[in-house]
Amino acid sequence: MKEEDKAEGSRVPLFEDPDFPCEDTSLFSGSSTPITRLRESIAWQRPQDICQSPALFPTNINLAHAKQGLLGDCWFLCACTFLLKAQQLLNKVLPPGQPQWGDSIYRGSFQFRFWQQGHWTEVTIDDRLPCINSALCFSRCHSPTAFWVALLEKAYAKLNGSYEQLWAGQVSEALVDLTGGLAERWSLGDLGSVVELQTEQDRGQMRSKKLDLNLLYAVKDDCALSCSTHSSPGGVSEPGQYHALIVMEWLDVKKVSGSEVRLLRIRNPWGRCCWGGEWMWSGAGWGSVDPVCTSDLQSRLAEGEFWLDEAEFLSHFDDITVGYPINEDGHLRSIYTGNLLTHRHQLAARWVKGHSAGGSRNSSSYNSNPKFWLKVCERGEVLVSLLQHRKRRNLEKYAQMPLENSKNIKHQHYQAIALHMWKVEKKRFNLSRTLNKPPCASTHCHAYEREVVLRRLLEPGHYLVIPSTYQPGAEAHFLIRVFSSSSTSLSALKCPAPSLPLTTDGEWETSCFRGSWVEGSTAGGSRNFLSHWQNPCFPFTVNDEQTSAVNVKIILHQNRPDSDLYPIGFHIYKCVQVPEGGSVQPIMRNDDPVASCIPHCYTQDVSLDCSLPPGCYTIVPSTYQPDCSANFTISLARKIHRKVVKSQERLGRSIQEVSHISVMQNYLTGTVPASLTSAHLPAPLGPR
Numbered sequence: 001m002k003e004e005d006k007a008e009g010s011r012v013p014l015f016e017d018p019d020f021p022c023e024d025t026s027l028f029s030g031s032s033t034p035i036t037r038l039r040e041s042i043a044w045q046r047p048q049d050i051c052q053s054p055a056l057f058p059t060n061i062n063l064a065h066a067k068q069g070l071l072g073d074c075w076f077l078c079a080c081t082f083l084l085k086a087q088q089l090l091n092k093v094l095p096p097g098q099p100q101w102g103d104s105i106y107r108g109s110f111q112f113r114f115w116q117q118g119h120w121t122e123v124t125i126d127d128r129l130p131c132i133n134s135a136l137c138f139s140r141c142h143s144p145t146a147f148w149v150a151l152l153e154k155a156y157a158k159l160n161g162s163y164e165q166l167w168a169g170q171v172s173e174a175l176v177d178l179t180g181g182l183a184e185r186w187s188l189g190d191l192g193s194v195v196e197l198q199t200e201q202d203r204g205q206m207r208s209k210k211l212d213l214n215l216l217y218a219v220k221d222d223c224a225l226s227c228s229t230h231s232s233p234g235g236v237s238e239p240g241q242y243h244a245l246i247v248m249e250w251l252d253v254k255k256v257s258g259s260e261v262r263l264l265r266i267r268n269p270w271g272r273c274c275w276g277g278e279w280m281w282s283g284a285g286w287g288s289v290d291p292v293c294t295s296d297l298q299s300r301l302a303e304g305e306f307w308l309d310e311a312e313f314l315s316h317f318d319d320i321t322v323g324y325p326i327n328e329d330g331h332l333r334s335i336y337t338g339n340l341l342t343h344r345h346q347l348a349a350r351w352v353k354g355h356s357a358g359g360s361r362n363s364s365s366y367n368s369n370p371k372f373w374l375k376v377c378e379r380g381e382v383l384v385s386l387l388q389h390r391k392r393r394n395l396e397k398y399a400q401m402p403l404e405n406s407k408n409i410k411h412q413h414y415q416a417i418a419l420h421m422w423k424v425e426k427k428r429f430n431l432s433r434t435l436n437k438p439p440c441a442s443t444h445c446h447a448y449e450r451e452v453v454l455r456r457l458l459e460p461g462h463y464l465v466i467p468s469t470y471q472p473g474a475e476a477h478f479l480i481r482v483f484s485s486s487s488t489s490l491s492a493l494k495c496p497a498p499s500l501p502l503t504t505d506g507e508w509e510t511s512c513f514r515g516s517w518v519e520g521s522t523a524g525g526s527r528n529f530l531s532h533w534q535n536p537c538f539p540f541t542v543n544d545e546q547t548s549a550v551n552v553k554i555i556l557h558q559n560r561p562d563s564d565l566y567p568i569g570f571h572i573y574k575c576v577q578v579p580e581g582g583s584v585q586p587i588m589r590n591d592d593p594v595a596s597c598i599p600h601c602y603t604q605d606v607s608l609d610c611s612l613p614p615g616c617y618t619i620v621p622s623t624y625q626p627d628c629s630a631n632f633t634i635s636l637a638r639k640i641h642r643k644v645v646k647s648q649e650r651l652g653r654s655i656q657e658v659s660h661i662s663v664m665q666n667y668l669t670g671t672v673p674a675s676l677t678s679a680h681l682p683a684p685l686g687p688r
Contacts, residue, residue, distance in 0.1 A: 014046070017158075020157075025162070028163075029161055029162045029164045033164055033167045034070075035070055035167070038137065044129065044131065050131065050134055050135070052145075054101045054146075055147070056094070056147060058141065058143035062142075063141060064141055064146055065081060065302070066081060066139055067140055067141065067269065067304070068271065071138040071166060071167065072166075072167045072168055072688030073138075074688060076139075076156060077269045078174070078245070079178050079224070079323070080178070081224075082224035083178060088326075089178070089179050092113060093112055093113055094112055095111060098111065109127065110151050111123070114156065117387070118481075123155045123158055125151065127147070129150050136150055138153060138163065139153045142271070156174075168687070170449075171244050171687065172184065172323075173451075175321070176451065181326050182323070182332060182383065182385060182481075182483065183451075184322055184335070185321045185449070219325050219338055222325035224321070225250075226320065226321040227266070227319070227321075228244045228317060229243055229245075229316065230318045242688050244269070245267060245269065247265070249300075250262060250310075256290060262310040263279065263310075264307070264313050265305055265306075266307075266308060267304055275306040279306070281298065285309065286298075332344075334383070341383065341485055343484045343486065345490035346482070347480045347492055348477065348480075350475070357469060357472060358472060359474070360446055361420070365508075367508070369468045370466070370467060372480055373463070373490070373493060374462070374465050375463075376459065376461060376462075376486065379459050379460060380484055380485040381486075382455070382456055382458045382484040383484070385481045387479045389476055390450060415469040415470070415474045416447060417447065417452055418444075418446040419442060420441075420442040420468070422434050422435075422464045423462070423463050424461075426462040431510075442454065446469070446470035508639055510637045511540070511635075511636045512633060512635055513538045513633070513636065514632070515633075516536070516632070517632070521534070522535060523535070524626055525622055525628075526625075527571070529626050531626050532620075538619045538621075541617070542613070542615060542638060551611055551639040552610050552637070553635075556606050557632060558632050559630065559631040559632060559633065562604065566623040566628045567623065568603070569599065569622060570608075570619055570634075571593035571595070571597075571598075572596065572618070572619055575616040593620075595608060595610045
């Protein structure tokens with residue numbers, strides 16, 4: 001046998017990913033986008049089969065930028081550009097030192113990392129890439145021999161299920177997935193979110209102000225900045241809508257007249273110029289600038305780039321996305337102040353129908369939403385973000401929609417979410433009274449976004465943070481994140497277990513009592529035994545003036561395994577009303593209960609709904625037999641009447657605090673506010 005034949009036979013086969021095979025399942029999810037037409041034309045090839053000397057990155061870093069192919073994922077490519085600005089971020093996503101083509105230990109595989117719901121997730125792929133006629137058909141670098149973009153795109157497609165799942169999305173989502181940081185998207189159309197950048201005063205009032213780029217000046221060289229258009233950019237005829245572009249740099253240029261003009265250099269992921277404004281190559285704007293400056297600025301333009309001024313930028317684009325700078329230590333810098341946000345916390349939770357999915361402040365069940373304590377130790381800048389898990393969207397349904405309706409499908413994979421915050425005195429905290437007041441900070445409205453961000457300068461103290469969906473009963477997992485310049489702590493309020501059923505017939509105030517039956521002490525048993533009065537007692541009051549309907553709901557839960565339950569029940573006794581500040585008079589042993597949850601049952605939970613007149617009462621929980629030791633929880637909900645309606649909210653609109661009287665007058669006259677009965681359509685799906 002020849003020596004070369006022996007060498008050939010001893011080679012280790014190159015890795016072929018069984019979880020993301022070179023098949024249609026890796027390309028298509030619903031066969032619903034234009035790439036479906038490529039089904040018969042695509043072949044999978046390794047980089048060494050495409051060119052002679054493949055590499056991850058080119059020698060000329062300017063040729064490492066992404067160039068969009070036949071896949072509509074410009075939103076993802078805009079985020080990829082940000083990685084080239086920060087080597088530590090690139091190394092996090094693409095760990096350095098991996099074997100490449102030509103290395104003796106090269107095995108045809110690469111590892112990438114993406115940030116997903118609070119943690120970095122590793123994704124391993126083989127390097128077989130979709131090609132047409134031996135050329136990459138999806139995204140690639142401007143250098144034909146560099147493959148980091150194509151491989152990163154494949155890894156992200158595997159993470160999301162297929163290449164087709166990357167068709168259309170939001171730059172902000174890709175930025176967070178690639179950096180683990182924060183990104184905010186501001187609409188230049190309705191200007192709703194731009195209020196955050198305008199003033200620290202009266203943030204609840206929506207103001208029609210243009211975005212002032214000066215407010216980003218402190219971080220302009222370090223932040224990620226992208227702009228999107230919902231129509232053809234620059235007025236030039238181009239196929240497709242919702243296109244995202246990258247702001248490479250912006251600077252103030254002195255005119256011949258002595259005044260200044262702010263120019264922005266924009267990169268189009270399509271890889272070709274699409275702008276016909278005053279600052280195109282031969283545009284009239286250059287006549288107002290010194291020729292030497294003109295030559296310098298035009299020499300900076302790479303393929304697919306163009307200049308435009310600030311007025312054109314604000315008038316021709318529909319929204320912008322700003323990614324927070326991240327330093328080498330992994331700390332975020334505020335895009336508002338430039339401050340380092342050195343303190344960071346996160347907690348995962350979820351909204352569960354019938355338990356903690358309370359809906360917006362329009363709903364009587366709002367107070368059942370998950371609740372968090374934010375403790376601020378000293379005055380500082382604080383950002384709180386609410387990030388929900390993504391539900392995989394139905395691409396086949398998306399394809400069947402008319403084009404004019406396709407932008408309104410965001411609700412298929414996201415809930416409309418919001419954050420509200422109240423400053424409270426923790427020792428004297430009362431949930432009902434707190435929620436009656438306007439929040440000290442909020443995201444202003446519920447939005448169909450994966451993540452919403454609330455930012456404030458906060459004084460020391462305790463703050464109640466409540467995340468919510470717009471609709472009651474809407475379920476989702478979510479992550480609460482806090483970034484701050486000063487010391488903070490984040491913790492979840494322990495909710496009663498079990499929760500009382502959510503109702504829509506009024507406002508309910510929920511309390512939780514925890515106790516124990518202890519053998520020989522507080523395990524008195526049922527009323528059949530004289531020791532019954534040793535059981536724990538839990539006083540409460542009823543102030544409701546209406547007793548014609550259920551106004552008290554009680555659940556007793558024993559904390560024992562299902563295989564070892566005691567029979568449990570409880571009684572409610574009337575107590576004598578005492579003057580304010582006095583002690584409650586003990587129950588007379590010959591008194592009969594005013595309500596009971598009996599017979600005692602072998603179950604985790606027993607419950608009772610009843611009507612009680614105003615007064616003082618005591619709950620006495622018990623096991624059937626004495627001396628049965630166990631821990632238990634009592635959930636008590638009392639129906640209350642509010643003096644105000646907490647909010648009147650519409651999707652995409654700010655909260656309006658309104659009086660109870662004005663709303664009731666509207667009901668009586670038949671003019672129910674639309675904000676209580678309907679919602680705006682969601683925001684567009686995203687750039688392609």
